[in-house]
Amino acid sequence: xxxxxxxxxxxxxxxxxxxxxxxxxxxxxxxxxxxxALLRHLxxxxxxxxxxxxxxxxxxxxxxxxxxxxxxxxxELLTDAQLWSLTRWTREMHCAVxxxxxxxxxxxxxxxxxxxxxxxxxxxxxxxxxxxxxxxVFDWDLAGPSTPLMELAFLAWNSVPLRRAIGVREQAARLxxxxxxxxxxxxxxxxxxxxDRVRLVLRGIPAAAAAGDPGMQNLLAFGEPQRSRRALxxxxxxxxxxRGHL
Numbered sequence: 001x002x003x004x005x006x007x008x009x010x011x012x013x014x015x016x017x018x019x020x021x022x023x024x025x026x027x028x029x030x031x032x033x034x035x036x037a038l039l040r041h042l043x044x045x046x047x048x049x050x051x052x053x054x055x056x057x058x059x060x061x062x063x064x065x066x067x068x069x070x071x072x073x074x075x076e077l078l079t080d081a082q083l084w085s086l087t088r089w090t091r092e093m094h095c096a097v098x099x100x101x102x103x104x105x106x107x108x109x110x111x112x113x114x115x116x117x118x119x120x121x122x123x124x125x126x127x128x129x130x131x132x133x134x135x136x137v138f139d140w141d142l143a144g145p146s147t148p149l150m151e152l153a154f155l156a157w158n159s160v161p162l163r164r165a166i167g168v169r170e171q172a173a174r175l176x177x178x179x180x181x182x183x184x185x186x187x188x189x190x191x192x193x194x195x196d197r198v199r200l201v202l203r204g205i206p207a208a209a210a211a212g213d214p215g216m217q218n219l220l221a222f223g224e225p226q227r228s229r230r231a232l233x234x235x236x237x238x239x240x241x242x243r244g245h246l
Contacts (some may be wrong), residue, residue: 002132002196005058017058017139023053024138026058031107035140038100039063044103045096045166048089048136050218061130066136077166078124078159080177081132087181090122090155094148106144107213109204118146123158141215150200153193164229168238171239172245187246191239201225209221 006018008023043051050063054132071078078086097117108120119126120142128136157163160174172187179187191198204226208216219225 006181019065020056022067024050024063024065025058026055026063026141028061029056029107029141029143029215030061030105031141034102034104034106034141036061037144038097038103038141038196041094041100042093046089048134050136050138050140051057064137065129066138068135071119071124073124073158073161076124078202079132080174082086082129082134083159083174083177084181085129085132085134086122086127086159087152087155087178089137090119090151091182093119093137094151104144107208108142108146110157111145111147111150111200113147114145115147118148118151120146120151122152122155123161125158138160148182148187149185149189149193150197152178152185152190153197156190157194157198160237162191162242163228165238167233168241169245172242175242176246182202187242188243191243191246192234195232195236195239198228198235209246 006020007129009017009019009024016026020159023123039049039052042049048066050066053062053064056062071082094116100117102117106117119137119140121139124138126137127134128138156175156178160166160178162170162171162175175187175191179190205216205219211219
């Protein structure tokens with residue numbers, strides 16, 4: 001669709017986005033200054049990240065548009081090469097943020113004992129590819145306090161994916177690929193971290209919605225966190241079988 005706001009981009013269950021020429025426009029929140037500081041910190045340190053161009057006349061943030069193909073998370077799987085590319089980028093991102101400091105405020109849910117600022121929502125819906133090569137990572141609104149293991153757990157949840165029943169042998173193999181691509185972590189460690197990372201979502205979405213976050217209220221309307229709760233129940237039913245193939 002096109003209107004005076006620009007061309008509405010597909011997806012965007014939380015806030016939505018509009019393309020205007022070579023830029024993307026998105027609504028802002030109290031977390032936007034911290035997110036913009038993070039993105040500016042990453043300029044020259046990390047590839048495939050949008051650059052901040054400021055705000056438009058409607059008060060929307062203006063970011064550079066990242067072209068590429070988005071893999072449909074419900075009907076497709078990332079190829080092994082795409083999964084490797086995304087995970088290697090994640091390792092590079094964690095190195096790039098190691099010296100970043102900000103007091104927020106952040107939109108992401110409260111995290112105890114955090115060690116870094118992470119993206120916190122890595123999955124097929126927030127990345128794009130040129131063939132097997134990662135070329136863009138967007139929607140940084142949930143960036144905030146995290147840990148490398150939490151980030152990898154949610155990446156595995158969305159991108160192996162562990163949230164879908166694609167077969168325990170394949171999930172184990174793809175989880176092993178993630179661990180090898182990142183390094184310094186085992187597939188079993190990532191797998192064991194997934195349930196608690198998903199439970200953070202189960203608690204965080206309704207709490208943020210009740211506090212007045214319109215994006216989280218939109219997620220409630222789209223069936224969250226019930227969908228994630230059912231998917232987690234499915235994972236817990238097969239998690240021992242996955243672990244047995246690691």
